[in-house]
Amino acid sequence: MEQEGIQEEYVTLSDWYEDWNLDVARDKMMFPGGTTDPHMDGSLINGYEDDQLEIKIKPDTKAVVLRLVNSGMAGTQIIHAEGKHMVVIETDGILVKPYAVETLSLAVGQRYTVIIDISDDPIKLINGCNKMMGYITKMFWMAKSQPTGELRFDRNIKDLPGFYRGELYKELEPLPSADGNNIKILGDRENNEDMQRITLDYVYARDDDDVRQKYGTEMYKVNGKTIQDYMESPIEVESGKTLEIVINALDHMRHPWHMHGHQFQVISLGEKRDGTLRLGGEDEETTVSDAEKKYHEDLQYWIKSGKTPMTRDSINIEGGSFAVLRIEPNRPGDWLLHCHVEWHVAKGLGVVIRELPKPSQQSQQQPQWQQSNEPSSQTNSNETMTKDFSTSKVKVLSIYFLIMSILDVILYWIII
Structure with missing residues (x-):
C-alpha cells in the first residue's frame, strides 16, 4: 500500500x-x-x-x-x-x-x-x-x-556520472533480519575448518569434437561438463555446513550468474583479468596470484569492518576473473546455479548442486527430492525411471530446463 x-x-x-x-x-x-x-x-x-x-x-x-x-x-x-x-x-x-x-x-x-x-x-x-x-x-x-x-x-x-558496470558488493549492506542471523559473514573465520568449498571453472568449448557430436554445436562447460550432464549427476554438498563457491571465468565475457533456492553472500569479486582463484592447495604454484591477494584482502575487510557482504541471488562476473559466494545449505534438494543469459544456459552454462540432508534429517524423514510420488513399477525399466524421476524437486528442475533448452532447441527441430 x-x-x-x-x-x-x-x-x-x-x-x-x-x-x-x-x-x-x-x-x-x-x-x-x-x-x-x-x-x-x-x-x-x-x-x-x-x-x-x-x-x-x-x-x-x-x-x-x-x-x-x-x-x-x-x-x-x-x-x-x-x-x-x-x-x-x-x-x-x-x-x-x-x-x-x-x-x-x-x-x-x-x-x-x-x-x-x-x-x-x-x-x-x-x-x-x-x-x-x-x-x-x-x-x-x-x-x-x-x-x-x-x-x-x-x-x-x-x-554518465557514476557509471559502473561492476557490483557494489561492499556498499550495499543488508539490513539485519528479524532474527539477526544475517548480520555476519558466513563462515566468519578465514580458515574455517567446518566450511566446504567447490570451485567451478567455465569456458566455451570451441574445439571439442565429442561435444559437437553429442549436441550438434559447441557448448559451454563447467569443470568439463555441461548443465545437461549435471542434471544427471549433480554436485553433492552437505547441509548445515557453510558452502563457499568459487566461480572462475576462463573466457573474456561478462556473465550474470543466478542461484535458485538461496541468496548468497558476495565474499570477493575480481575485476576484469584478475585471473582465476586457486585456494586450498588447488594450484602447486608458490607465487600468490592477483586473484588470491584480492580474495584475502576482501576477507580481511569483512572481518575487520564487521560489515555484512552484499546478499542477493544474481551477480555479474567479469571475463577473465572470479567470484566467491557463500551460502548456508539448509534446503536439501537440487538447485540450479547458472548463467542467466538464456542463450548461454541453453548452451550448457550452469551446474546443479544437490544439498544432502543431515544424517539426523535422513533418519527421521526422507527429503522431498528422494521421495517417490508413485509405488514402484513392476518392471526393471519402470523402476529405473521411478528412481531417476522420483523426486518432485528433480521433476521441477527437469521441467525448467526442458523449457529453457530442450523445448527451445531440440524439440523445435523435431517439430519442424
Whole structure:
C-alpha cells in the first residue's frame, strides 16, 4: 500500500529480438560454429519499444519508489535519473541500508528498489541496454504534468556520472533480519575448518569434437561438463555446513550468474583479468596470484569492518576473473546455479548442486527430492525411471530446463 506522498512504480527493462526465440536458436546458435550471442534488435521499457515513454506521477507525490527489473535475455541494463540520486533500498528481495547512486547497473535477472525525489518536474531517465558493441539508448519521463520538448541524450552511456558496470558488493549492506542471523559473514573465520568449498571453472568449448557430436554445436562447460550432464549427476554438498563457491571465468565475457533456492553472500569479486582463484592447495604454484591477494584482502575487510557482504541471488562476473559466494545449505534438494543469459544456459552454462540432508534429517524423514510420488513399477525399466524421476524437486528442475533448452532447441527441430 502506498503511503501519502509516495508513489510506487514498476519498470521492466529488456532486450528485444524480432525473431521468435526458437527461430533464433535454430538459425543462429544450435549448429557447428553457431553463435553464443545472437544479435539483438532493440530494447524494451515496460514491454514497449518506443522511446520517450512517460510515467505519470500524481500531483501530490513527493517521492517515487521505483522497482526495477532486468527481465531480458542477455543485455546488462543501465539506468540514470538526470540530476537526481537514486537511493537503493533493496537488492533481489533483500533490504539494504540506503545507499545513493547516480547510475545503476542491472545484470540479467537482477532486481533493485530505489527511491527518487520527485520535487522537480519532470524527471528524465536514461536507459542503456548493453549489446555486443555499445548500448541501445532510450529515455523516458516521470512527470506530473505533460512534459514539453524532446528528450535528447547525445553522450555515450559510459559517460554518465557514476557509471559502473561492476557490483557494489561492499556498499550495499543488508539490513539485519528479524532474527539477526544475517548480520555476519558466513563462515566468519578465514580458515574455517567446518566450511566446504567447490570451485567451478567455465569456458566455451570451441574445439571439442565429442561435444559437437553429442549436441550438434559447441557448448559451454563447467569443470568439463555441461548443465545437461549435471542434471544427471549433480554436485553433492552437505547441509548445515557453510558452502563457499568459487566461480572462475576462463573466457573474456561478462556473465550474470543466478542461484535458485538461496541468496548468497558476495565474499570477493575480481575485476576484469584478475585471473582465476586457486585456494586450498588447488594450484602447486608458490607465487600468490592477483586473484588470491584480492580474495584475502576482501576477507580481511569483512572481518575487520564487521560489515555484512552484499546478499542477493544474481551477480555479474567479469571475463577473465572470479567470484566467491557463500551460502548456508539448509534446503536439501537440487538447485540450479547458472548463467542467466538464456542463450548461454541453453548452451550448457550452469551446474546443479544437490544439498544432502543431515544424517539426523535422513533418519527421521526422507527429503522431498528422494521421495517417490508413485509405488514402484513392476518392471526393471519402470523402476529405473521411478528412481531417476522420483523426486518432485528433480521433476521441477527437469521441467525448467526442458523449457529453457530442450523445448527451445531440440524439440523445435523435431517439430519442424
